[in-house]
Amino acid sequence: MTRFPTSLVAAEWTKLRSVRSTPLILAVATVATIAIAVLQARSTISAWDSWTARARAEFDPVFTTFTGFQLAQMAFALLGILAVTAEYSTGTIRSTFAAVPRRGRVLTAKLLVLGTVALVTGLALAFTAFFAAQSVLAGKHLDVTLDTPNVLRALLGQGFYLCTAAILGAAIGTLLRHTAGATTLTTGLMFLSTTVFKAISPDGSTALIHWSPAAAAEGLTWTTFHDPDWPPPGSALIVCLTYLAVGITAATWRLTRRDV
Amino acid sequence: MIEADELTKTYGRHRAVDRLTFRVLPGRVTGFLGPNGAGKSTTIRLILGLDSPTHGRVRINGRPYRALTQPLRQVGALLDAHATHGGRRARDHLLWLAQTNDIPRGRVAEVLRRTGLTEEGHRRVGGFSLGMKQRLGIAAALLGDPQVLIFDEPVNGLDPDGVHWIRGLIRSLAAEGRTVLISSHLMSEMQLTADHVLILARGRLLSDSGMADLVRSDGGDVLVRTACDTPLATLLTARGATVAPEPAHGLAVTGLDPAEIAATAATHGIALVELTPRPPSLEEVFRRITDPELRYRAEPRPQDAR
DSSP states (O other): OOSOOHHHHHHHHHHHHTSTHHHHHHHHHHHHHHHHHHHHHHHHHHHGGGOOHHHHHHOOTTTGGGTHHHHHHHHHHHHHHHHHHHHHHHSHHHHHHHHOOOHHHHHHHHHHHHHHHHHHHHHHHHHHHHHHHHHHHGGGTOOOOTTSTTHHHHHHHHHHHHHHHHHHHHHHHHHHOOHHHHHHHHHIIIIIHHHHHHHHSOTTOOTTGGGSHHHHHHHHHOSSOOOTTSOOHHHHHHHHHHHHHHHHHHHHHHHHHSOO | OEEEEEEEEEETTEEEEEEEEEEEOTTSEEEEEOOTTSSHHHHHHHHTTSSOOSEEEEEETTBOGGGOSSGGGTEEEEOOTTOSOTTSBHHHHHHHHHHHTTOOTHHHHHHHHHTTOGGGTTSBGGGOOHHHHHHHHHHHHHTTOOSEEEEESTTTTOOHHHHHHHHHHHHHHHHTTOEEEEEESOHHHHHHHOSEEEEEETTEEEEEEEHHHHHHHSOOEEEEEESSHHHHHHHHHHTTOEEEEOSSSSEEEESSOHHHHHHHHHHTTOOEEEEEEEOOOHHHHHHHHHOHHHHHHHTTHHHHHO
8 A cells, every 4th residue: 555545535525525415414413412512501500400419410511411422423423334335325336446446445545534524523513512512501600611621532532433433334334335234233333232231241340331332432521420331531442443443454354355 | 458368257156257258359349249147247347357257367458457557547337327326416426436547627527528418417416317327327437538448238228319329429439449348138239339249148158250240150041032933932942942931022042142043043034023132130140149949940050051
């Protein structure tokens, strides 16, 4: 892979921006994250006075207002899945590989474009939702700032996790080549693995649970309240990077060794 | 030039393509004929490096497809007109293809113009008719101004205007000295466009010959008309010909060439009203070659003839 051609990145960018699903998915993610952040902040300040001491202790001004990001994670995973499976379902993949027989390069360019779009949008969403929610929380002086411990890490972590979701979706899409199958597997892995890992873990053991992507996402994005089921931020990062490495390696292997 | 040597592709126990060896030469239109499932599309996928051969190899301009740098500048292919994302505008579809091979952006407008799609470039492909999608597929194939062109079933779904247009385009591409391979199961179309024909059935190459040779060498008959057919029919049958009455009037004669028929008539003072050699249509030739039963009956004929 000497001298990576930027032309492939340009081509993948054209592909991604020229289908309607891309702006649609990003719009859904934007509305979901920002609207939910504002709504949750509002309901918090209106109900705050009636909250128990325990509920107040578990309140995390960033994490609690970021529920919408779960929807965004699914949307970003779908963005990644569709970037690959739509090529298979429409047959575009044959044009792609006829134009670029070095399939590994296509995947690299696709993941670079997808990852960049997901990271930039993800970070923009995290910061926008943060400022929107905090401006509402300020009404009860519950707001925090970027200087508050863990806040910046949580926002960067949220952006990074959205990027992970998109790339993981694309990797699973490459492995399964089928939108429905890839969506099912990705959703299962991202949202149900915590439950499954918990069920098969011995009582009190969190080692396996920490390997659930959802737990890793929580480990990356909490600021004041930390559940023992969530891995510490450093471990959460390693969990994400491991999923990415395994996913990308498997996808590359599948892509370069199988007929179209 | 496309060179296939012992090209073989096996799926499980099924041999889709079986030891194909052929050359597709520049400056002429080569037709790739075969019934559905003959292995035409598999062969094209092997040529384009989309599938890997189980055995043998195929090269384009001396190199395997996967070793080509910027392959769209050397080979243009129309595979399946439906194989585009319906949500993408025609222009964007061509743009990303151009970008992969560093083809200048200006080519997008040029190929849209050459395929008559200038007005449709901004439209999403999903709203295209099959004929327009076919034109877009051809525009994509022409994008890199390639020396080799491969069209899989190019006239499928085209209206008469479109068929006429593509026929002209294919002829002109070959006239420019390019290597043109078109696959089809439409014999009549092939007879009008191809100079050379590769006939494929059940993965095997059954024939590799010039269109003229193919049509001349195998079958056909001579239409003979006289004032009264019966006496001549008797004479020709006596000379070993097979004579069948034509529906309206006249005789269809096989087994004797026109000169022999004319001589027989002349010797017996029979005036000929018409004497027309009728070459077989490619369709007949094709059916005789590909249908094992017909082939069995057809093959002894050359020995029988004289």
